[in-house]
Amino acid sequence: MKRATREVLPGGGLVLAVSGRPGPPPLGFEAADGGRLLLRQGERPLMLGRLDGDGCCRDLHLRCLDGHRSPLPPLGSAAMRTRGNWPHRYARWLEESGDGPLHDGRWRLAERTYFAPGIWTEDFVRQWPDGRLELLCGGGWHGVLPLRRLSPPDAPRVKAYRKHAREGTLAPVLLWWVSFLDGWLLLDGHDRAVAALEEGAVPPCVVLARVQDDEKWRKTADEITEAHEQEMARVAERPAHAGLTHQRATLERGYADAMSWLPYEEAHTDSRPLPGGAVAWDDLAGRAMFECPRD
Known part of the structure; x- marks a missing residue:
């Protein structure tokens, strides 16, 4: 696979200029008529969504499914205590991953420490498998959506990560900025996010965002x-x-x-037509409701 060209940014971030990737990305959105949305990783559906309501302020109803695979390798305690440039490290792993959203184009990776109030509290989606995003006029929501069920605060891995959070050695979570949500998907670091929040802190983050082509x-x-x-x-x-x-x-x-x-301005997040259209989405939704009944 052709390596991406890197542009180093002030503050430790970078822009990846990706080219030569065949076909659609392993992780990506598909859309069908009637406000139907699907997030798919390979052949596995991860999230079904459908817009509801009239006017500019609408709700996006979600059904999340198990099976998300992180595009990053597991991070042990020793790796987290080895301080380095996390955006560059994550960029390398994303290039090598078969489970991420990278496709041809320019991608910015940068650490982010500040978020508007509410993003990691009331707009951090904790419900599973069903959720509802209240989109503002124009389609925005501005929150964080996990891609797997969150572990409880007393889970062993969360407890271990809480120690790192207190020490300041917690590796950043990886967020993917999605333009039509005006929000982020949590690609990696679900337990680290829970640990940081339990310690009363905003999780350290690296944000992946598609930026404008040259x-x-x-x-x-x-x-x-x-x-x-x-x-x-x-x-x-x-x-x-x-x-x-x-x-x-x-x-x-x-x-x-x-x-x-x-x-470095964010670009629109791509979505491709769902093969089979609305009929295929309805079939997936019916099977998802049967396999994963409402909690």
Whole structure:
């Protein structure tokens, strides 16, 4: 498999430019008519979702299924105590994994320590197997969705990880940013997340996010540059006044800020058509309800 090109970012993160991967990714979304959604890992369905309600604020009803395989190898105590660059380490493992979401394109991996209030509390989905996401207008939700049943706080692995959380040696969990949820899927570190939360802390995180392809962000950059140059020309034609220098500096600063972030702006999360469409989804949903009755 062709190795991805790496772009190192300030602060220890990186961008992977993935190319040459055949077919769809091992972990990915499929969609069908009527707001039907499926998350599949290989041939195994992991999550069924369906939108409900009218208007812009709708609910996404979920049925989660067992069988998620982490794209990262198991992390023992010794590995966690060996301090290193976690985004780079996770990037290498994701490239080698047959269970992750990587496909051709640019992917950013970076540590994240701050989240808005509520994301790891009321918007951290603890229900299993059924759940409901209350999507805000425009489709957003802004929470964290585990891909397997959470262990209880007194589980042996959680207890062991709580010690690491207290020591500051807990390896970060791996989150995947999904644009149409405006939220994250928890790909690896379910027990580590529970351990950190039991210690009253936000779990340390590495976030995987698809970012804009070069062609798209460069096209946007050209459009922004043209608009900026036109605005600066209009400012130059105005009579001199006391605030002119400040106005120019503000425009230049805004332009520089926009251009610096543009290559790393999140892109839309891909979903492919579900083979068989709504009929296939309904069949999967019926079997899921039979195999995994409501708790």
